[in-house]
Amino acid sequence: MWKALANWHTTASGVAAGVLLYWSTAGFKLPGTSQEWVSLLGGAALALLGVNAKDGRTGSSPTP
Numbered sequence: 001m002w003k004a005l006a007n008w009h010t011t012a013s014g015v016a017a018g019v020l021l022y023w024s025t026a027g028f029k030l031p032g033t034s035q036e037w038v039s040l041l042g043g044a045a046l047a048l049l050g051v052n053a054k055d056g057r058t059g060s061s062p063t064p
Contacts, residue, residue, distance in 0.1 A: 014050010018043035 025039035 010050050010053040012050070014053065015047045017050065018045070018047035021046060 020043075022039050022043035026036040031037045031040045
């Protein structure tokens with residue numbers, strides 16, 4: 001988990017995209033309708049993608 005957070009560029013962009021997706025759909029309030037809940041879940045998925053994605057400067061080391 002901490003290694004994923006070390007790639008802060010993708011973490012920050014994923015969390016920002018998730019928050020902006022929710023705010024653009026539901027506004028600054030807690031979800032009350034099913035559409036707002038779907039938007040919240042989509043935003044959470046984007047945030048998780050940002051946490052788990054690798055930064056462009058870190059790659060997998062080749063296996064021999």
